[in-house]
Amino acid sequence: MSAVIAWLTTATPASRGQARAGRLYRGTLALLANPLAAIGLVVVAVLLLVALFAPLLAPYPPDAQDLASRLLPPSAEHPFGTDQLGRDILSRVIWGSRITLAIVALAAVTVAPIGLAVGIVAGYRGGWVDRVLMRITDVFMAFPRLVLALALVAALGPGIENAIIAIAATAWPPYARLARAETLTLRRQDFIAAARLQGASHGRILVRHLLPLTVSTILARLTLDLAGMILIAAGLGFLGLGAQPPSPEWGAMVATGREFLTDQWWVATMPGAAIFLVSLAFNLIGDGVRDVLDPRSQGR
Secondary structure, eight states: OHHHHHTTOOSSOHHHHHHHHHHHHHHHHHHHHHHHHHHHHHHHHHHHHHHHTTHHOOOOOTTTTGGGGGTTSOOSTTTTOTTTTBBBHHHHHHHHHHHHHHHHHHHHHHHHHHHHHHHHHHHHHHHHHHHHHHHHHHHHHTTTTTHHHHHHHHOOOHHHHHHHHHHHHHHSSSHHHHHHHHHHHTTTTTHHHHHHHHHHHHHHIIIIIHHHHHHHHHHHHHHHHHHHHHHHHHHHHTTTTSSOOOOOOOOHHHHHGGGTTTTTTHHHHHHHHHHHHHHHHHHHHHHHHHHOOOGTTOOO
């Protein structure tokens, strides 16, 4: 282990791979040094473990109904209580973590590449390419994200797959704007001119030179936006446009529990608390990643 750490922290990297690994290692240490970001990482790590081992951790099947045990308050047998059909809420929250993580992960890996590709191409090429791509971006940014997502899901039909498509289709424009701004600055640098003089193609310049330098900014924005994606997914589920019953999706669970909120508060409160906790954790991680990647914060 000490040899690996020494290799990562070498003052003069022997290769590009070692340099990137060293930056990742130092960035991870800086992130862990932030107490709030560390708390967020712990919460997300626990969420990942809960989703991975849901069959082992859930005390009951998520869809098992027991009408004789409906609307029971939290107890040793049912720590989160039961819902109107006698289903164990803890089990449904545990299984629902899989749905939430799947929606967020698939949306994130779709949003960032689309926005990054549109932004660096627009910023690098300029001219009519830039104008066309940015006007398309402006059209998507003109509508509130949740309203546009609702319209898309309503047109496509309810379901997890369509919810992911709606989130991805409405979340990419800020990334395109951010990547374009970075590219407009970078394309005037001397190393880009040197690459052109050496005969590098436009594709090589975009992929080998501009893309790696804009990824860190996009990553910082993405970690901050994950909480918003969770809330949009929960909002779609709350309105019945996301995961469909009997899937244990947190937003849909809050929707079914709102009519019992005054007397059986746990039906809606438990999945709502899960949404709050996970969203807060991703916000804390996003703030930490932003501080690590922000050059103005270095040396403080």
